[in-house]
Amino acid sequence: VQLQASGGGLVQAGGSLRLSCAVSGGTFSSYVMGWFRQAPGKERSFVATITRSGRMTDYADSVKGRSTISRDNARNTVYLQMNSLKPEDTAVYYCAAAELAWGVYSDTANQYDYWGQGTLVTVSS
Secondary structure (H helix, E strand, O other): OEEEEEOOEEEEOOOOEEEEEEEEOOOHHHOEEEEEEEOOOOOOEEEEEEOOOOOOEEEOOOOOOOEEEEEEOOOOEEEEEEOOOOHHHOEEEEEEEEOOOOOOOOOOHHHOOEEOOOEEEEEEO
């Protein structure tokens, strides 16, 4: 299973970005998907997760209300729309896939089986 994240870049504070993660080599609809991030000098942290159906989502408090995770099971792609970006959102963003049951999601990194290579988001003040 391969995950390819894209969409990162340099944006001014208050701006928006949409990250994408394309999954290949597996059955996309069988995976819970998540986004995590790692800021310079910090540990990897949870950002958002979505169930296999896409009906339920969860977010870290730090991004709640500013970000939306979604998925397109026909395109094998998960998205993270981020608005009102802040300098503290600067990080490498990773998408991940977990082989979990229908109707659940996860904010725990060690429950994820597959990881993408990361895409850098830099927010300038």
